[in-house]
Amino acid sequence: MDSLVVNKVVADTLHSTHSENDSGWILHHVMDGNYLDFSPFLKVYLPQFELFGIDISITRHVIFMWLAALLMFWVFTSVAKSYKKSLAPKGSSNFWEVFILFVRDEIAKPTIGKGYETFLPYLLTAFFFILFGNFLGLIPFSATFTSNIAVTATLATLSFLVIQIGGIKNNGFLGYFKGLVPHGVPIFLLPIMAVVELLGLFTKPFALAIRLFANMTAGHIVIYALISLIFVMKSYLISPVSVGMALFIYGLEVLVALLQAYIFTMLSSLFIGMAVHQDH
Amino acid sequence: MIAEIYFALISLLAAGGGGGLLSVDQGLAFWTTLTFLLLLFLLKKYAWKPILTALKQRESAIKESLEQAEKAKEEAKKILSQNEANLAKAEEESKKIIEQSRQYAENLKQQILNESKSQAKKLIEDASSEIERKKLAALDELKIQIAQIAVDAASKIIRENLDSEKNKNLVQNYIKEISKN
Numbered sequence: 001m002d003s004l005v006v007n008k009v010v011a012d013t014l015h016s017t018h019s020e021n022d023s024g025w026i027l028h029h030v031m032d033g034n035y036l037d038f039s040p041f042l043k044v045y046l047p048q049f050e051l052f053g054i055d056i057s058i059t060r061h062v063i064f065m066w067l068a069a070l071l072m073f074w075v076f077t078s079v080a081k082s083y084k085k086s087l088a089p090k091g092s093s094n095f096w097e098v099f100i101l102f103v104r105d106e107i108a109k110p111t112i113g114k115g116y117e118t119f120l121p122y123l124l125t126a127f128f129f130i131l132f133g134n135f136l137g138l139i140p141f142s143a144t145f146t147s148n149i150a151v152t153a154t155l156a157t158l159s160f161l162v163i164q165i166g167g168i169k170n171n172g173f174l175g176y177f178k179g180l181v182p183h184g185v186p187i188f189l190l191p192i193m194a195v196v197e198l199l200g201l202f203t204k205p206f207a208l209a210i211r212l213f214a215n216m217t218a219g220h221i222v223i224y225a226l227i228s229l230i231f232v233m234k235s236y237l238i239s240p241v242s243v244g245m246a247l248f249i250y251g252l253e254v255l256v257a258l259l260q261a262y263i264f265t266m267l268s269s270l271f272i273g274m275a276v277h278q279d280h
Numbered sequence: 281m282i283a284e285i286y287f288a289l290i291s292l293l294a295a296g297g298g299g300g301l302l303s304v305d306q307g308l309a310f311w312t313t314l315t316f317l318l319l320l321f322l323l324k325k326y327a328w329k330p331i332l333t334a335l336k337q338r339e340s341a342i343k344e345s346l347e348q349a350e351k352a353k354e355e356a357k358k359i360l361s362q363n364e365a366n367l368a369k370a371e372e373e374s375k376k377i378i379e380q381s382r383q384y385a386e387n388l389k390q391q392i393l394n395e396s397k398s399q400a401k402k403l404i405e406d407a408s409s410e411i412e413r414k415k416l417a418a419l420d421e422l423k424i425q426i427a428q429i430a431v432d433a434a435s436k437i438i439r440e441n442l443d444s445e446k447n448k449n450l451v452q453n454y455i456k457e458i459s460k461n
Binding site for chain 2: 032049051054055056057058059061062065066069072073076077079080083084087088097100101104117120121122124125126129145148149150151152153154155156157158160202205206208209213
């Protein structure tokens with residue numbers, strides 16, 4: 001992977017030889033774009049659309065999101081098929097079963113409790129969507145769509161909607177908003193608590209969005225920065241150190257990719273549980 | 281309206297949509313929403329539902345077979361203990377039968393013994409009574425003979441005509457002679 005990154009970096013450095021201290025190319029690699037970047041070999045430009053005044057062009061991140069979605073659909077329908085043949089599946093189904101059971105038994109069941117089955121499809125889809133996105137981003141020439149704030153904010157918004165709808169469905173509209181303020185709060189504190197709790201409704205998914213975005217962006221930026229050390233220092237001698245450290249960060253990113261999918265799902269599940277069973 | 285609120289919510293959750301890295305691309309948000317919801321719908325129908333029901337089925341099957349195994353074990357235990365009890369009972373019975381037959385044999389033996397004893401006794405008694413009878417008969421005969429002899433002797437004495445003293449001696453000698461015989 002690193003040699004490919006180096007190739008990219010070389011190409012970019014050639015583009016901007018006049019300003020070595022410019023960090024714009026790093027952001028350029030992390031951010032979305034309207035082409036698939038296989039530089040230095042080629043750039044595949046993607047079609048652009050507009051609908052009701054919104055630019056809905058197919059971008060790099062959209063392509064990789066679709067790739068993740070297709071992969072997911074293929075993987076999990078084949079897992080489902082293997083269960084039809086026998087209740088004790090073989091091979092890769094066992095691998096995916098570990099994750100599915102993990103989401104069910106370690107995330108949804110303990111945090112939501114009774115009635116967790118309703119939210120399981122959402123949690124499973126979110127978990128694997130983020131997981132696949134994170135891991136796709138670790139493949140050379142690809143882009144990490146989970147490191148785009150628009151994607152993470154959308155996912156957080158969906159979590160937010162699931163939390164609110166779940167809460168309202170289980171406690172009634174008025175009951176849900178009454179239950180937001182904990183019992184036994186002195187009356188003079190009620191207005192403040194109401195505002196705080198209402199803000200809390202939004203800060204929770206906000207934290208979800210920012211956490212995923214920041215974690216997925218930071219790793220990539222660190223890898224690029226370490227590689228760019230070679231060019232900043234203008235010495236080949238630094239390259240073993242740069243590549244070694246970049247590899248280390250890459251290994252860390254594998255861990256982070258798993259961890260962030262888990263954290264996003266875990267916290268979503270936790271908030272759903274809090275909204276559904278308010279008395280706890 | 282709803283779409284506007286939705287996108288406003290998204291940009292709110294994206295730290296208000298600043299510039300650079302934090303700028304929210306509405307098109308991407310739109311695609312993310314569409315992709316995710318479609319994926320959720322499809323996976324729910326074609327993957328999560330069959331997988332989760334299969335997992336649940338398998339769990340219940342495992343639980344059931346475990347319970348069944350436990351039950352079978354319990355039953356086997358019961359049968360084993362029953363067999364043991366039956367065996368013990370049979371042993372007891374056989375012991376009893378042996379004891380009974382021993383008792384019976386003992387009784388039989390005693391009976392036979394008693395019978396033979398009494399028979400022997402009877403035989404002996406019969407024999408002794410026979411002997412007594414024979415003895416009495418012999419004595420009777422003896423008495424008759426003695427009387428005969430006495431008469432013979434008396435007649436001899438009378439015939440010889442001897443004195444009384446001599447007679448006495450003669451008789452006495454005669455009796456001695458008889459008893460010697």
